[in-house]
Amino acid sequence: MPDVRANGIDLRYETVGDPADPAMLLIMGLGAQLIDWPHEFCQGLAARGYHVILFDNRDAGLSTSFDELGQPNVPAILGGDPSTVPYLLSDMAADTAGLLKELGAxxxxxxxxxxxxxxxxxxxxxxxxxxxxxxxxxxxTGDRTVGRPTPEAAAALSRPPATTRDEVIAGATATSRVIGSPAYPASDEWLRERAAAKFDRAFNPAGTQRQYAAILASPDRTPGLRTVATPTLVVHGEADPLIDVSGGRATAAAVPGSELLVIEGMGHDLPKPLWPTLIDAITTNANR
Incomplete structure:
Protein backbone atom coordinates (compact mmCIF):
# COMPACT_ATOMS: atom_id res chain seq x y z
CA MET A 1 0.00 0.00 0.00
CA PRO A 2 1.63 3.28 -1.09
CA ASP A 3 1.35 6.81 0.25
CA VAL A 4 0.65 9.94 -1.76
CA ARG A 5 1.32 13.53 -0.74
CA ALA A 6 -1.92 15.46 -1.11
CA ASN A 7 -3.03 18.80 0.34
CA GLY A 8 0.17 18.92 2.36
CA ILE A 9 -0.30 15.56 4.13
CA ASP A 10 0.40 11.88 3.48
CA LEU A 11 -2.56 9.67 2.58
CA ARG A 12 -2.29 5.90 2.58
CA TYR A 13 -4.27 4.37 -0.29
CA GLU A 14 -4.94 1.13 -2.10
CA THR A 15 -6.50 0.30 -5.46
CA VAL A 16 -8.51 -2.63 -6.78
CA GLY A 17 -9.12 -3.33 -10.45
CA ASP A 18 -7.80 -2.12 -13.80
CA PRO A 19 -6.26 1.40 -13.78
CA ALA A 20 -7.58 1.84 -17.32
CA ASP A 21 -11.18 1.67 -16.04
CA PRO A 22 -13.08 4.73 -14.74
CA ALA A 23 -12.07 5.69 -11.21
CA MET A 24 -14.40 5.00 -8.28
CA LEU A 25 -13.31 6.56 -4.98
CA LEU A 26 -14.55 5.09 -1.68
CA ILE A 27 -14.53 7.32 1.44
CA MET A 28 -15.01 5.75 4.86
CA GLY A 29 -16.50 7.17 8.05
CA LEU A 30 -15.59 8.36 11.54
CA GLY A 31 -12.49 6.64 12.89
CA ALA A 32 -12.66 4.11 10.07
CA GLN A 33 -9.81 2.84 7.93
CA LEU A 34 -9.60 1.76 4.32
CA ILE A 35 -9.82 -1.86 5.47
CA ASP A 36 -13.35 -1.12 6.68
CA TRP A 37 -14.33 -1.46 3.03
CA PRO A 38 -14.58 -5.27 2.65
CA HIS A 39 -12.19 -6.48 -0.03
CA GLU A 40 -14.84 -8.65 -1.67
CA PHE A 41 -17.14 -5.62 -1.89
CA CYS A 42 -14.39 -3.65 -3.64
CA GLN A 43 -13.74 -6.57 -5.97
CA GLY A 44 -17.44 -6.61 -6.83
CA LEU A 45 -17.30 -2.97 -7.89
CA ALA A 46 -14.10 -3.55 -9.86
CA ALA A 47 -15.74 -6.49 -11.65
CA ARG A 48 -18.35 -4.04 -12.96
CA GLY A 49 -15.63 -2.10 -14.76
CA TYR A 50 -14.29 0.40 -12.21
CA HIS A 51 -10.84 1.16 -10.85
CA VAL A 52 -11.59 1.30 -7.14
CA ILE A 53 -9.55 3.66 -4.95
CA LEU A 54 -9.78 3.50 -1.17
CA PHE A 55 -7.75 5.41 1.40
CA ASP A 56 -7.31 6.37 5.04
CA ASN A 57 -8.70 9.79 5.90
CA ARG A 58 -6.46 12.16 7.83
CA ASP A 59 -6.25 11.21 11.50
CA ALA A 60 -7.15 7.58 10.74
CA GLY A 61 -5.27 4.46 9.76
CA LEU A 62 -1.83 5.09 8.31
CA SER A 63 -2.43 8.59 6.93
CA THR A 64 -1.09 11.71 8.64
CA SER A 65 -2.24 12.22 12.23
CA PHE A 66 -2.67 15.69 13.67
CA ASP A 67 -1.51 14.84 17.17
CA GLU A 68 0.17 18.21 17.53
CA LEU A 69 -3.30 19.81 17.54
CA GLY A 70 -4.25 18.00 20.73
CA GLN A 71 -7.72 16.95 21.81
CA PRO A 72 -10.74 19.05 20.86
CA ASN A 73 -13.11 20.23 23.58
CA VAL A 74 -16.26 18.54 22.30
CA PRO A 75 -18.62 19.95 24.99
CA ALA A 76 -17.35 23.46 24.21
CA ILE A 77 -17.82 22.92 20.47
CA LEU A 78 -21.37 21.73 21.09
CA GLY A 79 -21.86 24.87 23.16
CA GLY A 80 -20.80 27.12 20.30
CA ASP A 81 -17.08 27.62 21.03
CA PRO A 82 -15.09 26.42 17.96
CA SER A 83 -11.66 27.44 19.28
CA THR A 84 -10.44 23.83 19.60
CA VAL A 85 -11.76 22.64 16.22
CA PRO A 86 -8.70 21.31 14.38
CA TYR A 87 -10.11 21.29 10.83
CA LEU A 88 -13.40 20.99 8.97
CA LEU A 89 -14.97 18.52 6.57
CA SER A 90 -13.99 20.92 3.78
CA ASP A 91 -10.33 20.27 4.66
CA MET A 92 -10.94 16.53 4.45
CA ALA A 93 -12.65 17.04 1.09
CA ALA A 94 -9.56 18.98 -0.05
CA ASP A 95 -7.43 15.97 0.97
CA THR A 96 -9.64 13.80 -1.21
CA ALA A 97 -9.43 16.18 -4.16
CA GLY A 98 -5.66 16.22 -3.81
CA LEU A 99 -5.53 12.44 -3.77
CA LEU A 100 -7.49 12.20 -7.01
CA LYS A 101 -5.28 14.79 -8.70
CA GLU A 102 -2.07 13.11 -7.55
CA LEU A 103 -3.32 9.78 -8.88
CA GLY A 104 -4.11 11.37 -12.23
CA ALA A 105 -7.86 10.80 -11.99
CA THR A 141 -26.67 16.89 5.37
CA GLY A 142 -25.28 18.64 8.43
CA ASP A 143 -28.74 19.89 9.39
CA ARG A 144 -28.84 19.13 13.12
CA THR A 145 -32.60 18.48 13.08
CA VAL A 146 -32.22 15.31 10.96
CA GLY A 147 -30.15 12.15 11.22
CA ARG A 148 -30.14 12.11 15.01
CA PRO A 149 -28.87 8.99 16.83
CA THR A 150 -30.97 6.94 19.21
CA PRO A 151 -29.97 7.24 22.90
CA GLU A 152 -28.59 3.68 22.77
CA ALA A 153 -26.39 4.43 19.75
CA ALA A 154 -25.16 7.69 21.26
CA ALA A 155 -24.31 5.89 24.50
CA ALA A 156 -22.43 3.15 22.65
CA LEU A 157 -20.16 5.72 21.04
CA SER A 158 -19.69 7.63 24.29
CA ARG A 159 -18.17 4.80 26.30
CA PRO A 160 -14.96 5.64 28.16
CA PRO A 161 -11.98 5.07 25.85
CA ALA A 162 -10.50 1.59 25.99
CA THR A 163 -6.77 1.21 26.57
CA THR A 164 -5.89 -2.43 25.96
CA ARG A 165 -6.24 -4.46 22.79
CA ASP A 166 -8.80 -6.79 24.35
CA GLU A 167 -10.88 -3.87 25.65
CA VAL A 168 -10.83 -2.16 22.26
CA ILE A 169 -11.92 -5.30 20.44
CA ALA A 170 -14.67 -6.01 22.97
CA GLY A 171 -15.91 -2.42 22.83
CA ALA A 172 -15.91 -2.29 19.03
CA THR A 173 -17.79 -5.58 18.86
CA ALA A 174 -20.40 -4.36 21.35
CA THR A 175 -20.85 -1.09 19.45
CA SER A 176 -21.28 -2.97 16.18
CA ARG A 177 -24.02 -4.99 17.83
CA VAL A 178 -25.86 -1.78 18.79
CA ILE A 179 -25.58 0.07 15.48
CA GLY A 180 -25.51 -2.86 13.04
CA SER A 181 -28.30 -4.18 10.83
CA PRO A 182 -30.96 -6.02 12.85
CA ALA A 183 -32.07 -8.03 9.82
CA TYR A 184 -28.52 -8.96 8.82
CA PRO A 185 -26.54 -9.62 12.02
CA ALA A 186 -22.86 -10.43 11.62
CA SER A 187 -21.24 -13.17 13.67
CA ASP A 188 -19.27 -12.25 16.78
CA GLU A 189 -16.24 -13.95 15.28
CA TRP A 190 -16.38 -11.78 12.15
CA LEU A 191 -16.83 -8.60 14.19
CA ARG A 192 -13.94 -9.47 16.50
CA GLU A 193 -11.66 -10.30 13.56
CA ARG A 194 -12.37 -6.95 11.92
CA ALA A 195 -11.89 -5.04 15.19
CA ALA A 196 -8.58 -6.83 15.80
CA ALA A 197 -7.35 -6.10 12.28
CA LYS A 198 -8.12 -2.41 12.72
CA PHE A 199 -6.41 -2.20 16.13
CA ASP A 200 -3.32 -4.04 14.90
CA ARG A 201 -3.03 -1.80 11.84
CA ALA A 202 -3.53 1.54 13.60
CA PHE A 203 -5.15 2.84 16.79
CA ASN A 204 -5.81 6.57 17.01
CA PRO A 205 -8.73 7.46 19.31
CA ALA A 206 -7.57 11.08 19.56
CA GLY A 207 -7.77 11.32 15.78
CA THR A 208 -11.34 10.06 15.88
CA GLN A 209 -12.22 12.85 18.30
CA ARG A 210 -10.69 15.43 15.96
CA GLN A 211 -12.72 14.03 13.06
CA TYR A 212 -15.85 14.21 15.23
CA ALA A 213 -15.08 17.85 15.99
CA ALA A 214 -14.88 18.50 12.24
CA ILE A 215 -18.35 17.02 11.79
CA LEU A 216 -19.79 19.12 14.62
CA ALA A 217 -18.22 22.38 13.44
CA SER A 218 -18.91 22.07 9.72
CA PRO A 219 -21.87 24.03 8.33
CA ASP A 220 -25.15 22.64 7.03
CA ARG A 221 -24.64 21.51 3.43
CA THR A 222 -28.34 21.67 2.50
CA PRO A 223 -28.18 25.01 0.61
CA GLY A 224 -25.21 23.80 -1.42
CA LEU A 225 -26.75 20.41 -2.11
CA ARG A 226 -29.67 22.15 -3.82
CA THR A 227 -27.22 23.25 -6.53
CA VAL A 228 -25.75 19.80 -7.25
CA ALA A 229 -26.19 18.62 -10.84
CA THR A 230 -24.15 15.42 -10.45
CA PRO A 231 -26.05 12.09 -10.75
CA THR A 232 -26.71 11.27 -7.10
CA LEU A 233 -27.83 8.18 -5.21
CA VAL A 234 -28.66 8.26 -1.51
CA VAL A 235 -28.71 4.91 0.33
CA HIS A 236 -29.88 4.55 3.91
CA GLY A 237 -30.92 1.80 6.25
CA GLU A 238 -34.46 2.10 7.55
CA ALA A 239 -33.21 0.74 10.90
CA ASP A 240 -30.09 2.92 11.22
CA PRO A 241 -29.81 3.90 14.92
CA LEU A 242 -26.67 6.04 14.58
CA ILE A 243 -27.72 8.35 11.74
CA ASP A 244 -31.50 8.20 11.52
CA VAL A 245 -32.98 7.60 8.08
CA SER A 246 -34.27 11.19 8.16
CA GLY A 247 -30.69 12.20 7.35
CA GLY A 248 -30.75 10.22 4.13
CA ARG A 249 -34.22 11.44 3.24
CA ALA A 250 -33.12 15.05 3.76
CA THR A 251 -30.05 14.50 1.57
CA ALA A 252 -32.14 13.10 -1.26
CA ALA A 253 -34.72 15.87 -0.89
CA ALA A 254 -31.99 18.50 -1.19
CA VAL A 255 -30.26 17.19 -4.34
CA PRO A 256 -32.30 17.78 -7.50
CA GLY A 257 -32.97 14.60 -9.45
CA SER A 258 -31.38 12.33 -6.87
CA GLU A 259 -32.53 8.78 -6.22
CA LEU A 260 -33.23 7.44 -2.74
CA LEU A 261 -32.85 3.79 -1.76
CA VAL A 262 -34.11 2.98 1.74
CA ILE A 263 -33.31 -0.60 2.74
CA GLU A 264 -35.50 -2.34 5.29
CA GLY A 265 -33.64 -3.99 8.17
CA MET A 266 -30.34 -2.24 7.40
CA GLY A 267 -28.58 -0.40 10.22
CA HIS A 268 -25.31 1.53 10.27
CA ASP A 269 -23.09 -0.96 8.50
CA LEU A 270 -22.58 -2.73 5.17
CA PRO A 271 -23.86 -6.28 5.79
CA LYS A 272 -22.60 -8.93 3.39
CA PRO A 273 -26.08 -10.09 2.23
CA LEU A 274 -26.69 -6.55 0.92
CA TRP A 275 -23.47 -6.24 -1.08
CA PRO A 276 -25.11 -7.30 -4.39
CA THR A 277 -27.91 -4.75 -3.85
CA LEU A 278 -25.44 -2.00 -3.00
CA ILE A 279 -23.11 -2.81 -5.90
CA ASP A 280 -26.04 -2.82 -8.33
CA ALA A 281 -27.32 0.52 -7.02
CA ILE A 282 -23.89 2.21 -7.00
CA THR A 283 -22.96 1.12 -10.50
CA THR A 284 -26.41 1.94 -11.90
CA ASN A 285 -26.04 5.47 -10.57
CA ALA A 286 -22.50 5.69 -11.97
CA ASN A 287 -23.81 4.64 -15.36
CA ARG A 288 -26.24 7.54 -15.33
Missing part, protein backbone atom coordinates in the same frame (compact mmCIF):
# COMPACT_ATOMS: atom_id res chain seq x y z
CA UNK A 106 -9.53 13.65 -13.86
CA UNK A 107 -12.93 12.58 -12.50
CA UNK A 108 -14.17 9.82 -10.22
CA UNK A 109 -17.42 8.22 -9.17
CA UNK A 110 -17.45 9.04 -5.45
CA UNK A 111 -18.99 6.77 -2.81
CA UNK A 112 -19.01 7.81 0.84
CA UNK A 113 -20.30 6.03 3.94
CA UNK A 114 -21.37 7.86 7.12
CA UNK A 115 -18.81 10.67 7.67
CA UNK A 116 -17.44 9.59 4.30
CA UNK A 117 -20.80 10.54 2.80
CA UNK A 118 -20.46 13.99 4.35
CA UNK A 119 -16.97 14.34 2.85
CA UNK A 120 -18.26 13.10 -0.52
CA UNK A 121 -21.04 15.70 -0.43
CA UNK A 122 -18.54 18.45 0.45
CA UNK A 123 -16.18 17.29 -2.31
CA UNK A 124 -19.06 17.56 -4.79
CA UNK A 125 -19.78 21.11 -3.60
CA UNK A 126 -16.16 22.28 -3.56
CA UNK A 127 -14.78 20.38 -6.55
CA UNK A 128 -17.73 19.46 -8.82
CA UNK A 129 -15.41 19.00 -11.78
CA UNK A 130 -13.85 15.97 -10.06
CA UNK A 131 -17.10 14.12 -9.30
CA UNK A 132 -18.68 12.04 -12.08
CA UNK A 133 -21.37 10.64 -9.77
CA UNK A 134 -22.13 10.78 -6.06
CA UNK A 135 -23.37 8.03 -3.76
CA UNK A 136 -24.02 9.01 -0.13
CA UNK A 137 -24.58 6.01 2.15
CA UNK A 138 -25.98 6.19 5.73
CA UNK A 139 -25.09 9.87 5.96
CA UNK A 140 -26.76 13.25 6.43
Missing amino acids: ERAHVVGASMGGMIAQQLTLDHPELVASLCSIMST
